[in-house]
Amino acid sequence: MLDLARQAAAALERREPAVIATVVHARGQGRAVPVGAKLMVGADGRACGSLGVQTLDRAAGAQAAEVLAGGEPHLAQYELSGDPAPRRSRDYVQVLYEPLLPPDRLLVIGAGHIAVPLHEIGRILDFEVIVVDDRADFATPARFPQADDVLCIPFSDVPARIAIDRTTYLVLVTRAHEHDEEVLRRVADSPAPYIGMIGSKRRVITVYRRLLGEGVSQEQLKRVFAPVGLAINARTPQEIAVAVMAEIVSVKRHGQGNHSALREMPRSLQAVAAGSAESLPDS
Amino acid sequence: MPSVYDDIVERLEQAESLAVATVIQTRGSTPQKVGAKLLVHPDGRTQGTIGGGCVEAEVWKEATAALRTGASRVVEVDLNDDVMGDVCGGTLSVFIDVWQPQAAASRSENGA
Numbered sequence: 001m002l003d004l005a006r007q008a009a010a011a012l013e014r015r016e017p018a019v020i021a022t023v024v025h026a027r028g029q030g031r032a033v034p035v036g037a038k039l040m041v042g043a044d045g046r047a048c049g050s051l052g053v054q055t056l057d058r059a060a061g062a063q064a065a066e067v068l069a070g071g072e073p074h075l076a077q078y079e080l081s082g083d084p085a086p087r088r089s090r091d092y093v094q095v096l097y098e099p100l101l102p103p104d105r106l107l108v109i110g111a112g113h114i115a116v117p118l119h120e121i122g123r124i125l126d127f128e129v130i131v132v133d134d135r136a137d138f139a140t141p142a143r144f145p146q147a148d149d150v151l152c153i154p155f156s157d158v159p160a161r162i163a164i165d166r167t168t169y170l171v172l173v174t175r176a177h178e179h180d181e182e183v184l185r186r187v188a189d190s191p192a193p194y195i196g197m198i199g200s201k202r203r204v205i206t207v208y209r210r211l212l213g214e215g216v217s218q219e220q221l222k223r224v225f226a227p228v229g230l231a232i233n234a235r236t237p238q239e240i241a242v243a244v245m246a247e248i249v250s251v252k253r254h255g256q257g258n259h260s261a262l263r264e265m266p267r268s269l270q271a272v273a274a275g276s277a278e279s280l281p282d283s
Numbered sequence: 284m285p286s287v288y289d290d291i292v293e294r295l296e297q298a299e300s301l302a303v304a305t306v307i308q309t310r311g312s313t314p315q316k317v318g319a320k321l322l323v324h325p326d327g328r329t330q331g332t333i334g335g336g337c338v339e340a341e342v343w344k345e346a347t348a349a350l351r352t353g354a355s356r357v358v359e360v361d362l363n364d365d366v367m368g369d370v371c372g373g374t375l376s377v378f379i380d381v382w383q384p385q386a387a388a389s390r391s392e393n394g395a
Contacts, residue, residue, distance in 0.1 A: 001295065001382055001383065002292065002295045002296070002384070005288050005291040005292045005295065005382070006288075006292050008286070008288040009286060009288035009289045009291075009292050012286045012288065022378070022380065024307055024355075024357055024378040024380075025356075025357050025378075035354075035355045035356065036355035036380055036381065072317070072318070073307070073317045073318040075307055075308060094357075096305070096307050096378060098305070098318060100286075100288075103284050128284040148284050
């Protein structure tokens with residue numbers, strides 16, 4: 001049991017998905033296996049522990065990939081043979097499958113006045129929170145006590161030092177648009193489900209113009225939420241942080257949030273894009 | 284970010300037991316989510332939540348009892364019995380899993 005718990009903790013620490021199958025109930029002949037028996041199956045198919053009989057371990061191993069893909073817990077009933085138990089069977093083993101998924105990650109680029117409430121709300125919403133800045137007096141754990149990690153690195157190191165995957169929600173709130181631009185250039189083609197960038201419409205357009213000129217595509221920039229946040233007329237840093245985190249929740253849960261972001265590239269920008277790309281996807 | 288398994292490892296390494304209550308099934312209208320967990324320590328302390336006061340007190344009682352016997356089991360909670368019955372409804376199944384530092388063979392030593 002301790003070994004399996006250690007393996008589970010280590011997998012989460014490495015952000016590797018896995019599935020834990022647990023015998024939660026047994027009836028009739030099913031009682032041959034102990035309630036509480038566990039099998040952990042990694043994304044690579046490697047297993048640890050046992051449900052008590054090989055037949056069940058095999059069935060669980062086969063089911064694990066499906067549970068990982070679905071991302072939700074699942075209950076199943078088996079006979080000791082490992083076959084699914086008929087509905088009204090009096091002899092069965094009930095197995096709970098739980099996906100172990102790395103927590104969603106909030107990556108806050110820039111450690112200024114918006115980053116502080118942002119990291120607090122991120123923590124409340126169960127994100128793993130990482131804050132990055134290139135200033136040693138801003139990128140401190142004392143300033144971000146709720147953060148899981150605070151990195152003082154050049155902005156240009158962001159994608160190299162922090163893996164940006166499908167569970168990484170990224171907010172660009174640096175002190176100057178050159179820095180936002182620097183990071184955006186490098187993460188525009190990342191699989192991050194959310195990239196938000198602070199700034200007025202004008203500042204956003206300035207950044208987009210330069211990136212389009214460099215050959216970043218309109219499609220890539222259309223994924224960016226800028227100006228950032230839901231349109232709630234937020235004014236204070238705290239209110240802006242609420243607007244941004246509400247937007248992230250809306251993206252994550254496929255909600256109907258009313259976004260502030262530019263939905264269409266202004267005509268002047270389309271002309272820039274036309275210079276470096278072959279098509280204008282929506283005009 | 285520490286997970287529930289970090290807590291389990293830490294407790295077991297200290298040779299302590301703990302009960303992990305997990306919502307495994309819901310029927311009817313319940314605010315609880317399948318997979319939600321509540322950790323209950325032998326001294327009664329808890330960590331996490333399975334979705335609120337309606338049900339947590341009852342699960343806590345069952346979990347502390349399970350820690351005494353050492354037996355993991357499923358309990359059914361009927362939210363309609365609750366004094367807050369108009370807020371919550373439906374029923375849910377909660378698996379109370381007792382994690383012990385040694386294998387079940389030493390179960391009797393963990394009694395109250």
